[in-house]
Amino acid sequence: SMLVPLMYDANLDVAKAAIDSAATLGAGDFLFVPPLVSLLRNRRLKSAARAVLVGYGETVVAPLAYFMADREEDVWIRRHVPSTLALLPFAASVDALTTALDDPDGFVRFKATMALDRLRRNHPTLSIDSKIVSKHVSGEAARAFNALTLHYNLFEAGGLDKNCLLARALTEKHARAMNRTFNLLGLIHSQSDVAAVRHALNDADVRVRSRGIEFLDNLLEGDVRKKVMLLLDEMPIEERIRKGNVIYRTRTRDVEDTVAQLLHDEDQSIASAAVLLVEERGLWSLADDLEHVLAHRDVRDQHVFEAASWALAANRVKAERRKQLWQEPLPGVELADRLRKVPLFDFTHVDELFRLARLGRQVRYEKDRFVCQRGELAGSIQFLLDGRVTVTGPNGTKEVAAPAALGFEELIEAAPMASTIIATERSITLSLTADEFLALLAENVELAEGIFRMLIATHNLATGHTLIHGNLPSFAQGASDGKPGERSALRGIDRVLVLQSSPLLAHATAPQLWRLSEIAREATIQPGADALPKGIDSAILIVLSGSLKVAGTESAGTATAGDVIGLYETLAGSSLGASVTANTETRVLRIDRGGLFELLADHTDLLQGAFSMLRRSGRTISNTVSTP
Numbered sequence: 001s002m003l004v005p006l007m008y009d010a011n012l013d014v015a016k017a018a019i020d021s022a023a024t025l026g027a028g029d030f031l032f033v034p035p036l037v038s039l040l041r042n043r044r045l046k047s048a049a050r051a052v053l054v055g056y057g058e059t060v061v062a063p064l065a066y067f068m069a070d071r072e073e074d075v076w077i078r079r080h081v082p083s084t085l086a087l088l089p090f091a092a093s094v095d096a097l098t099t100a101l102d103d104p105d106g107f108v109r110f111k112a113t114m115a116l117d118r119l120r121r122n123h124p125t126l127s128i129d130s131k132i133v134s135k136h137v138s139g140e141a142a143r144a145f146n147a148l149t150l151h152y153n154l155f156e157a158g159g160l161d162k163n164c165l166l167a168r169a170l171t172e173k174h175a176r177a178m179n180r181t182f183n184l185l186g187l188i189h190s191q192s193d194v195a196a197v198r199h200a201l202n203d204a205d206v207r208v209r210s211r212g213i214e215f216l217d218n219l220l221e222g223d224v225r226k227k228v229m230l231l232l233d234e235m236p237i238e239e240r241i242r243k244g245n246v247i248y249r250t251r252t253r254d255v256e257d258t259v260a261q262l263l264h265d266e267d268q269s270i271a272s273a274a275v276l277l278v279e280e281r282g283l284w285s286l287a288d289d290l291e292h293v294l295a296h297r298d299v300r301d302q303h304v305f306e307a308a309s310w311a312l313a314a315n316r317v318k319a320e321r322r323k324q325l326w327q328e329p330l331p332g333v334e335l336a337d338r339l340r341k342v343p344l345f346d347f348t349h350v351d352e353l354f355r356l357a358r359l360g361r362q363v364r365y366e367k368d369r370f371v372c373q374r375g376e377l378a379g380s381i382q383f384l385l386d387g388r389v390t391v392t393g394p395n396g397t398k399e400v401a402a403p404a405a406l407g408f409e410e411l412i413e414a415a416p417m418a419s420t421i422i423a424t425e426r427s428i429t430l431s432l433t434a435d436e437f438l439a440l441l442a443e444n445v446e447l448a449e450g451i452f453r454m455l456i457a458t459h460n461l462a463t464g465h466t467l468i469h470g471n472l473p474s475f476a477q478g479a480s481d482g483k484p485g486e487r488s489a490l491r492g493i494d495r496v497l498v499l500q501s502s503p504l505l506a507h508a509t510a511p512q513l514w515r516l517s518e519i520a521r522e523a524t525i526q527p528g529a530d531a532l533p534k535g536i537d538s539a540i541l542i543v544l545s546g547s548l549k550v551a552g553t554e555s556a557g558t559a560t561a562g563d564v565i566g567l568y569e570t571l572a573g574s575s576l577g578a579s580v581t582a583n584t585e586t587r588v589l590r591i592d593r594g595g596l597f598e599l600l601a602d603h604t605d606l607l608q609g610a611f612s613m614l615r616r617s618g619r620t621i622s623n624t625v626s627t628p
Contacts, residue, residue: 306331387427546586
């Protein structure tokens with residue numbers, strides 16, 4: 001069909017028209033399904049492509065399941081399929097997503113779990129096999145313990161530097177496995193109970209933690225109970241490792257044995273970080289293992305190959321000489337190790353740092369060469385990885401040393417460069433165009449969440465801003481007047497104007513506000529009821545009428561019409577840390593975090609706008625460079 005190539009046309013209007021035509025023509029012989037699935041990776045077209053796929057109905061579930069299960073398929077296409085299946089409320093979708101819980105890719109498993117969660121919430125009549133889910137709870141708990149014991153071998157018993165790249169990678173791997181464990185438990189037990197336990201486990205009060213642990217201990221049974229409680233019961237780390245070694249029939253290993261095991265880990269990030277550790281610690285008794293990696297590793301694991309070659313070169317010549325002789329771009333593991341020290345990525349997973357390293361282009365600047373000039377359009381963001389630059393702007397001149405982000409603020413504002421930047425000495429940057437950077441965020445909103453957390457923490461918005469006072473437009477006040485049950489629901493345009501009244505959204509564009517309004521829903525909270533029970537995901541509440549009591553934070557107080565609750569916590573993915581209860585019958589406009597981030601992933605202009613709004617709400621980000 002001539003329609004298929006038009007879906008990939010460089011002109012977005014042409015591509016969208018072709019996608020719309022595919023919807024009109026229907027599934028037919030599924031000629032359009034493969035190109036539509038491939039477009040799930042396109043940040044500008046994936047929303048339209050997903051809508052067409054969902055419109056095909058139950059018949060499209062089988063081909064979607066095939067693409068999701070195909071290990072030869074692009075991994076990011078596979079990772080986008082579960083979100084589409086979540087919009088297809090059929091038993092076949094549940095079966096496909098349950099099967100995906102066996103996938104070796106942790107992110108596919110996470111997305112499948114979240115998709116099952118969404119199906120369960122929106123369509124409670126769909127049945128999810130609790131026995132199968134329980135098996136996967138045990139599997140994720142085992143992965144969590146494995147990461148924990150490897151970390152213990154190296155950084156507790158072994159005494160190595162806990163600030164190295166491998167330590168961070170193993171800590172994140174443990175945290176992700178724990179997160180998947182709790183998400184799976186939420187599929188077969190009360191979600192509010194599981195959420196309350198998670199909240200209790202993070203409480204500073206030991207009595208609250210103990211009650212949460214006791215509740216979960218009574219809730220679980222069998223193998224699931226044994227493996228999950230091993231990770232949660234309060235005990236010294238040495239005792240936890242000893243008990244786990246008995247359960248999993250393993251043992252504590254010394255540093256060299258543990259590193260040798262990690263050199264062959266199937267996760268590229270872990271294996272590459274282990275190679276870097278060999279070089280940093282001079283563990284050259286493992287040189288033969290590095291040679292084995294070069295000879296036998298999967299050819300697609302480019303990061304591991306580069307890391308092993310780089311490390312072996314260090315074993316043959318001194319580091320300074322290697323730097324002079326090495327003509328290739330720096331290996332991904334070196335870039336990831338340097339990127340993690342840029343404050344912009346304080347909350348970014350190591351896996352994503354490797355993705356940045358792979359997508360970016362390394363640029364070398366000799367001394368006195370211009371990196372960028374004031375007034376030119378910021379078409380890219382550059383991460384200074386090595387060397388120093390001089391930044392000259394309206395307020396003076398300063399010198400910036402690696403690591404630092406150059407042009408981030410201008411990029412998110414789509415503004416001209418506010419400063420001229422010149423290399424003070426020979427320097428290396430990693431450069432990504434605006435389109436590449438936004439595409440990266442669209443594919444993985446966890447990276448975007450990390451940047452939100454950094455912006456919020458840097459702007460001192462993490463505490464004391466749970467409650468933000470505002471004013472409700474007069475039309476909305478009128479809609480909220482009257483007796484309970486007689487008040488009229490807000491129209492779509494009314495929701496847009498209510499959102500615009502929020503201080504943070506005052507500069508949002510009309511299309512951005514309209515997209516947000518589509519996921520905002522009205523809710524009524526009865527007197528004395530919790531508006532946001534502790535432990536559940538944060539959500540943004542805009543009060544339409546009535547009043548809410550916010551207690552337990554620096555911004556405790558009373559929220560009335562026009563006030564906003566939970567904005568920064570929702571963007572950062574953090575716990576609300578406050579109780580919110582209704583003083584009177586209260587109407588709110590609610591934006592749930594899950595729906596918000598799905599929207600941000602589909603509409604990067606809105607994501608870019610949210611970054612820009614946060615920047616305006618606080619001071620300039622430290623260690624990102626624009627105007628001195």
